[in-house]
């Protein structure tokens with residue numbers, strides 16, 4: 001490690017406050033009204049829309065925006081899996097971030113629609129994780145007690 005990197009590393013680690021996003025610093029969390037204004041509410045660690053199709057994850061490194069798929073830990077243990085994630089860095093003023101968030105959510109919604117697949121049995125459309133096989137959804141496969149053709 002050369003001297004400059006050593007100094008930067010020292011500054012980085014000795015000032016953890018500098019890593020905290022401006023919008024989440026202090027008692028007033030300015031991001032909450034932005035997220036609520038976009039129709040999102042907290043759900044299992046994410047901010048999601050009412051239909052649970054889009055999600056925003058908050059972290060010290062910024063915001064991660066994506067559409068919500070279903071993943072499976074085991075055949076009986078589904079979990080929410082974010083897809084096509086966009087990373088947004090939190091900004092000192094809320095307006096640009098609200099604008100970027102709106103764009104990222106719209107892109108995520110478009111991407112989700114592109115990934116929906118049709119069930120041959122119920123004619124509904126589902127995210128990939130809700131499909132049992134190529135041609136039918138989990139609900140139809142369970143109801144009919146068979147695997148998809």
Ligand SMILES: [Zn+2]
Pocket residue numbers: 119120121122123124136137138139140141
């Ligand atoms: Zn179906």
